Amino acid sequence: MRSLIQKFDLVVAGHFAIDKIELGKTRIVRVGGPPFYSAVAASRLGVKVAVLSKVGGDFPRSYLEILENEQVNIDFTQIVEDVKTTSFHIKYINNFRKMKLEALCHGLLPEDVPTNLKAKAVHIAPIANEVPHETFERLRKIADIVCLDSQGFTRRFDEKGNVELKEWRDKRFLEKTSILKADEKEAACISGFSNPYKAAEKIAEYGVEMVIVTLAEKGAILYCDGKIHEIPAYPVRVADLTGAGDVFMGAFIAEYIKGKDPAWCGCVGSAAASILIERNGLLRFGFKDEIYERAEKLYGMIG
Numbered sequence: 001m002r003s004l005i006q007k008f009d010l011v012v013a014g015h016f017a018i019d020k021i022e023l024g025k026t027r028i029v030r031v032g033g034p035p036f037y038s039a040v041a042a043s044r045l046g047v048k049v050a051v052l053s054k055v056g057g058d059f060p061r062s063y064l065e066i067l068e069n070e071q072v073n074i075d076f077t078q079i080v081e082d083v084k085t086t087s088f089h090i091k092y093i094n095n096f097r098k099m100k101l102e103a104l105c106h107g108l109l110p111e112d113v114p115t116n117l118k119a120k121a122v123h124i125a126p127i128a129n130e131v132p133h134e135t136f137e138r139l140r141k142i143a144d145i146v147c148l149d150s151q152g153f154t155r156r157f158d159e160k161g162n163v164e165l166k167e168w169r170d171k172r173f174l175e176k177t178s179i180l181k182a183d184e185k186e187a188a189c190i191s192g193f194s195n196p197y198k199a200a201e202k203i204a205e206y207g208v209e210m211v212i213v214t215l216a217e218k219g220a221i222l223y224c225d226g227k228i229h230e231i232p233a234y235p236v237r238v239a240d241l242t243g244a245g246d247v248f249m250g251a252f253i254a255e256y257i258k259g260k261d262p263a264w265c266g267c268v269g270s271a272a273a274s275i276l277i278e279r280n281g282l283l284r285f286g287f288k289d290e291i292y293e294r295a296e297k298l299y300g301m302i303g
Contacts, residue, residue, distance in 0.1 A: 011049075012034055012123045017033040050074075055077065055078070055086075059079065088100065099163040101157045104128055123149070126152025128157070133173065154166060175206065178209045180210070212266070218233060219231045220266060232301050245273070247285065
């Protein structure tokens with residue numbers, strides 16, 4: 001008997017993380033990774049979200065309960081009891097982030113992607129090279145819109161686990177990607193250009209339909225159909241930057257699959273990220289009304 005198709009608006013694929021964060025004299029341990037930040041951000045904007053991930057036996061079940069409370073489906077998250085969850089030590093110094101990989105869970109394999117899983121969009125967002133090309137090929141077949149976060153592909157780790165950036169040479173991923181998100185340094189690793197505008201144009205030449213380059217407090221640029229859109233940042237006092245890029249992307253995709261204008265989607269992403277970074281705590285996400293209020297102000301600034 002064939003399995004019933006399980007349909008979602010968005011599937012987020014990649015590792016959860018246990019983040020050990022230093023903010024000045026403050027020490028915080030909490031859940032992280034795109035399956036948390038992107039998924040909850042999208043769910044708060046009213047889309048049906050599932051996560052596909054792997055965690056170790058040390059992953060607190062309370063974190064999964066939080067996701068369920070946020071209406072995120074966790075049925076496709078595997079718990080591998082005899083390994084540890086991917087874990088990072090993250091230290092902030094004047095908004096500069098230094099990261100060290102402390103543990104790495106098993107990677108995502110093609111057979112981990114259920115044949116009956118379907119979505120409007122899939123967001124493939126590794127954080128430590130846990131998605132090989134074979135798994136990417138399987139994931140892209142579950143959705144019409146294939147979104148990719150470059151962070152996990154451009155990272156390398158030295159013998160002590162310190163995170164460094166590397167050139168991303170395997171352009172096969174880019175040929176079949178609808179939307180790619182990279183920060184300024186990651187975009188340079190992919191394109192060879194330090195100028196984010198030139199980087200976005202170069203990445204599009206590899207076959208990416210839409211390129212988003214996030215620029216921290218300067219906002220983001222969005223390149224599609226041969227045009228650059230500048231997305232403003234909403235001015236806030238920063239409390240905690242962790243997860244900002246993931247929230248931006250989760251909110252962006254949530255609006256994009258509703259058929260909204262890409263520039264509006266970028267403003268919603270920027271607004272959602274602004275709320276996250278000005279707050280402390282685990283559930284720093286905004287709700288739909290406050291996100292849209294800020295997004296409308298940003299959208300009005302775009303010429």
